Structures are given as structure tokens and as C-alpha cells.
Amino acid sequence: MTLKLRSAAVTDRGLIRSGNQDSVHAGDWLVAVADGMGGMAAGDLASKIAIEAIAPLDAAVADDELVPRLQAAVETASAGIRQAIAEDPAREGMGTTLTALLFAGSGAAIALAHVGDSRAYLLRGGALEQVTRDDTFVQMLVDEGVITAEQAASHPRRAVVTQALQGENVNPAYQVFEPQTGDRWLLCSDGLSNVVRAESIAEVLATYADPQAGAQRLVDLAIRAGGPDNITVVIGDITEVTADIAE
Incomplete structure (x- = not known):
């Protein structure tokens, strides 16, 4: 038996915004969410640049190459945003979050890259943990x-990010995990996490076996809560497959 990643994504502009500045990737080896900022057109462009920079990683990668590949992709994204700003100074201040998971070809490791306020959660053994800060x-x-975490949830400045991909020096967080059968990863923009409680997120992740249905349900909950922002949800399941199917 070997471990594989099965993923699904749903993105929605929500009920207030006129467009969707989020970008997303859900593949066989890579899942990623980017939430653009800095004006409608510029936010769209920044998140698109980030996802286009990281999407080529969606292939079998050796365990010891996971973090270096993610680091290189983040640097490529940052350089792309820097170039876009140089081409049009009106884009100054644009940027994007990026949260991505890269699954090793061996099935023995999974690496996380994170900058900004999009999030990664891990549901393991029925318990939900927010993995990113x-x-x-x-x-x-x-x-x-x-302030307390409860006060932070309703703080008027909760959307103010302290770092993001904006074409300048940035210090993303990188982590490596040992995947287990049954692990369920959730990556999301703050359009979900700002309006849907962690308890509700955990309930959906534990209840909906199909990742596509679960992702849609979470988006629906965010819309029901007012949908004030763009909403993007990716669910990635770690599953076992037989060797002949894996080949």
C-alpha cells in the first residue's frame, strides 16, 4: 500500500465583492491557496502570479526536495510580482497570501509553505488543528x-496582514509533516476562517467523506454567514491505494 493525495477545491466571490481576487490549485501532489490584495485588478494579478509560480511543482518530488522546491517557487512568485509592479507603478502595494502543501512522491512526507493570513488546518483522529500562524x-x-484569540476574531483590524508576497523580502514559514492515512487537510482564504467557526469547520470535515462536497459545504456556510469576502476552500485527503493502482 502507498499513500496518495486526493484533492478538491471550490472558490466563490462571496456576496459583497464584485470580483474574486483568490486563486487556487488542487492537484495530485500540490494544493495551494492565494488571496490577492491591493486593489481589484492588482489583487487578481498577484494571486494569479503566485499560483502560476507554484503550480509546476505538481509532480512527484523527492522528500528532501520538498522545502527547497517550495522556497524556489515562492521566490519566483515574489520576483513575478516585483516585475509586475515595475511594469505599472499603479500596482504598487499589491500582494497576495500563499499557503501551499506539496506531497512527496514517496508518500512519506508533506511540506507546507505559508505567508499571510490564509490558513492550513489538519484533521487527524477526529481533532482539528490550525497548523499555520x-x-x-x-x-x-x-x-x-x-488580547485573547476570541477577541482577535472580532477585532476591527483583524484583516491587517504583517507580511505577504509583495515583491519584497519576505520570511515564509516552512514545515514538514509525516502524513498518515485518513489525514484531511484544509487550506482556505480568510473569507472562510473569518466568518465560520472552527467547530463548524471541523464538523463539516468530519462529516463529508467526499472532498468536493465538503469544500462546497464550507463555502455555502461562509455565504450563509454573509459572504463578505472572497471564499476559497481546498480539501486534500491522504488515502491508501494499492501498488498496481498507484502505478
């Missing part, structure tokens, strides 16, 4: 003990 002003306040 938000690069936001309010998260800094929580870390410093100024």
Missing part, C-alpha cells in the same frame, strides 16, 4: 498577550 496585526497582539 496568521501573519496579522491581531495575531501579534494575541502572541503578546494584549
Whole structure:
């Protein structure tokens, strides 16, 4: 038996925004979410550049190449955004979050790259864990003990990010995990996490066996909660397959 990644994604502009600045990738080896910022056209472009930079990683990669490949792709995305700004100074200030998971060809490792306030969650053994740390002003306040996590959820400045891909130096977080059969990963833009409680997210992930149906349900919940922002959801399941099917 070997482990494989099975993924599905849903993205929606929500009920308030006139367009969708999120970009997404859901493949056999790679899943990623990018949430653009800095004006409608520029936000669209920044998230598109990020996903186009990382999408070529969607192939079998050796365990020890996971993080270096992600790092190189992030650098490519940053350079692409920098070039886009140079071509049109009106784009100054545009940027994007990026949260991505790259699954090893061996099935023995999975690596995470993260910058911004999109999130990655892991449902394992019935327990949901937020794996990423938000690069936001309010998260800094929580870390410093100024406010609680509950207060952060409704803070008026909760959408202020402290770093994102904007063509300048950035310090993304990278982590490597050992996947287990039955793991369910969720990547999402803050259009979901800002309006749907973690308990509700966990319930959906535990209830909907089909990742496409689960992703759609989460988007529907965000829309029911007012859909004030673009909403993007990717679910990635770690499953076992027999060797002959894997080939």
C-alpha cells in the first residue's frame, strides 16, 4: 500500500465583492491557496502570479526536495510580482497570501509553505488543528498577550496582514509533516476562517467523506454567514491505494 493525495477545491466571490481576487490549485501532489490584495485588478494579478509560480511543482518530488522546491517557487512568485509592479507603478502595494502543501512522491512526507493570513488546518483522529500562524496585526497582539484569540476574531483590524508576497523580502514559514492515512487537510482564504467557526469547520470535515462536497459545504456556510469576502476552500485527503493502482 502507498499513500496518495486526493484533492478538491471550490472558490466563490462571496456576496459583497464584485470580483474574486483568490486563486487556487488542487492537484495530485500540490494544493495551494492565494488571496490577492491591493486593489481589484492588482489583487487578481498577484494571486494569479503566485499560483502560476507554484503550480509546476505538481509532480512527484523527492522528500528532501520538498522545502527547497517550495522556497524556489515562492521566490519566483515574489520576483513575478516585483516585475509586475515595475511594469505599472499603479500596482504598487499589491500582494497576495500563499499557503501551499506539496506531497512527496514517496508518500512519506508533506511540506507546507505559508505567508499571510490564509490558513492550513489538519484533521487527524477526529481533532482539528490550525497548523499555520496568521501573519496579522491581531495575531501579534494575541502572541503578546494584549488580547485573547476570541477577541482577535472580532477585532476591527483583524484583516491587517504583517507580511505577504509583495515583491519584497519576505520570511515564509516552512514545515514538514509525516502524513498518515485518513489525514484531511484544509487550506482556505480568510473569507472562510473569518466568518465560520472552527467547530463548524471541523464538523463539516468530519462529516463529508467526499472532498468536493465538503469544500462546497464550507463555502455555502461562509455565504450563509454573509459572504463578505472572497471564499476559497481546498480539501486534500491522504488515502491508501494499492501498488498496481498507484502505478
